[in-house]
Amino acid sequence: MESGISYIGIEVPPYVVTAEVISKREGVPKEKITKGLLVNEFRFPGEADTIVTLAANNLLSFAENIIKNDLLYEHYKKYRINGIYFATESSTENSRPASMAVLEIVEPIIYERMQNAEEGTREKEVYSMLLKDFRYSDSFEAKFACTAEAKLINLLNQSINGTPRGAIIIGSDTAIYDSSKAKNAEPTQGAASSLVYLTPEPLIAKIEKESVHYNFPAYDFYKPDEHTPRVPSGYGSEVDYIVTIGSAFEQYERLYGLLRDYYMVSHVPVSKEAIYLASFLYTHYLRVSGKIDELEKEIGKEPLGNAGNAIGLIRLVSSKYQQDKESDEIIEYIAKSPEIKALWDYHKKVRETTGFKKFVEEKGIPYAILLPSQIGNSYNNSIVVATASLLLNAPKYKPIMWASYGSGSGTTINKLVPIERSREEIASLINIKSLERRIELSDKEYEKLHERLIEDTEYKRGLEALRRGTTLKENDKRTLGQKYNDDGFKLVSINENGIGSYTYNGKEIKKMPIIK
Numbered sequence: 001m002e003s004g005i006s007y008i009g010i011e012v013p014p015y016v017v018t019a020e021v022i023s024k025r026e027g028v029p030k031e032k033i034t035k036g037l038l039v040n041e042f043r044f045p046g047e048a049d050t051i052v053t054l055a056a057n058n059l060l061s062f063a064e065n066i067i068k069n070d071l072l073y074e075h076y077k078k079y080r081i082n083g084i085y086f087a088t089e090s091s092t093e094n095s096r097p098a099s100m101a102v103l104e105i106v107e108p109i110i111y112e113r114m115q116n117a118e119e120g121t122r123e124k125e126v127y128s129m130l131l132k133d134f135r136y137s138d139s140f141e142a143k144f145a146c147t148a149e150a151k152l153i154n155l156l157n158q159s160i161n162g163t164p165r166g167a168i169i170i171g172s173d174t175a176i177y178d179s180s181k182a183k184n185a186e187p188t189q190g191a192a193s194s195l196v197y198l199t200p201e202p203l204i205a206k207i208e209k210e211s212v213h214y215n216f217p218a219y220d221f222y223k224p225d226e227h228t229p230r231v232p233s234g235y236g237s238e239v240d241y242i243v244t245i246g247s248a249f250e251q252y253e254r255l256y257g258l259l260r261d262y263y264m265v266s267h268v269p270v271s272k273e274a275i276y277l278a279s280f281l282y283t284h285y286l287r288v289s290g291k292i293d294e295l296e297k298e299i300g301k302e303p304l305g306n307a308g309n310a311i312g313l314i315r316l317v318s319s320k321y322q323q324d325k326e327s328d329e330i331i332e333y334i335a336k337s338p339e340i341k342a343l344w345d346y347h348k349k350v351r352e353t354t355g356f357k358k359f360v361e362e363k364g365i366p367y368a369i370l371l372p373s374q375i376g377n378s379y380n381n382s383i384v385v386a387t388a389s390l391l392l393n394a395p396k397y398k399p400i401m402w403a404s405y406g407s408g409s410g411t412t413i414n415k416l417v418p419i420e421r422s423r424e425e426i427a428s429l430i431n432i433k434s435l436e437r438r439i440e441l442s443d444k445e446y447e448k449l450h451e452r453l454i455e456d457t458e459y460k461r462g463l464e465a466l467r468r469g470t471t472l473k474e475n476d477k478r479t480l481g482q483k484y485n486d487d488g489f490k491l492v493s494i495n496e497n498g499i500g501s502y503t504y505n506g507k508e509i510k511k512m513p514i515i516k
């Protein structure tokens with residue numbers, strides 16, 4: 001039985017940081033953000049907005065959409081969930097999975113709504129089903145830089161094959177950088193949660209069972225707490241990203257063949273990375289089809305030396321590193337080599353050609369990066385955000401090559417086959433309504449909020465608020481003034497035992513596990 005994606009939900013905080021604001025803060029030209037990274041703005045959390053509150057808003061919206069959407073309602077009754085899984089690299093504790101904290105604050109709201117609903121109504125039925133399904137579901141949290149959610153989706157898609165069950169995978173991350181500690185990180189940041197409902201007989205897109213993984217265990221990203229990563233070399237896009245995804249594409253082609261007419265969705269914490277990958281695929285296809293001469297007449301011969309392709313050249317440089325006992329760390333060694341610098345410079349020329357720009361259009365990349373360019377770096381969520389963006393905006397249906405990447409580093413490649421539905425049906429199954437809430441921050445507001453968020457961990461900031469007799473929400477109100485938004489779930493404070501106090505739409509939540 002086919003299985004795949006039946007619903008996608010994207011949840012973002014309402015606060016918007018424009019390219020103009022971040023360019024001022026980082027002291028770089030605005031064009032470096034909008035053209036160099038293809039990011040126009042990004043979403044940013046307040047102190048009271050966390051990976052748990054974003055995910056809780058997303059899960060509650062999913063429940064509301066089951067009630068409103070006839071197609072989703074009938075499908076959920078047939079394929080109820082028995083698993084809720086969480087992917088993040090912004091985890092605030094090392095014991096309980098964040099999915100448990102999400103359920104802890106969502107269940108009381110659903111329980112109250114179920115109690116108030118009239119007997120015999122869909123609302124009563126759906127909320128009752130969900131409470132029971134939450135209780136009898138498997139759950140755990142997974143971590144792998146920006147690829148944990150994609151890997152969970154791949155793994156769970158395999159496991160639900162032929163079984164009458166569904167699963168929910170929630171990603172939730174806040175990408176917040178301290179420039180003084182992450183000097184090699186790109187200046188754009190972001191925050192989002194994505195929710196994917198996997199089922200047999202999918203409503204949106206089938207996920208093929210064939211998948212390919214590639215591991216390149218090189219360290220280009222270190223995150224000692226929920227914020228403030230360290231980026232040792234700053235060459236992730238030029239080495240890790242191209243090596244891992246490029247090698248996985250090679251293997252996929254060897255095992256299953258690679259389609260020529262397809263869309264591509266890849267890891268897009270920074271939208272320009274999708275363009276980087278595409279230029280290497282473009283030259284690969286030209287070589288395979290015997291048309292590379294046309295490009296070489298235009299911009300010269302690709303500097304591959306004795307290597308047959310770009311990945312082969314990187315492997316040759318890597319072999320030299322293995323013999324060099326006193327060299328830099330491998331990523332930096334490869335990136336600084338004259339051969340790789342020449343290769344990267346050549347691909348800058350490739351990306352300016354008319355043929356390449358046509359290739360980018362054919363692969364659907366402009367449609368896939370529309371939403372990421374408005375949300376910014378959302379870590380694990382980036383590939384799901386890009387998938388939603390493509391499905392909502394692409395002019396026609398094509399198979400999708402799905403390439404997720406995570407620093408550290410590794411990748412997983414799948415093929416998605418969209419289900420042909422009306423545009424209205426697709427839009428009803430991909431929920432991006434949270435993007436309609438849009439509150440622009442000034443450079444001073446962003447600066448103050450950013451400094452508060454990076455000065456300590458969520459636990460210590462929440463505990464500090466409690467000790468001072470204030471709340472994280474009150475901190476946000478002082479920082480943001482009338483721009484503060486109290487909609488949805490908010491973290492108020494955290495006590496010495498790490499227990500958080502939350503509100504929903506301004507009302508305190510009486511947290512209670514519902515015994516079913």
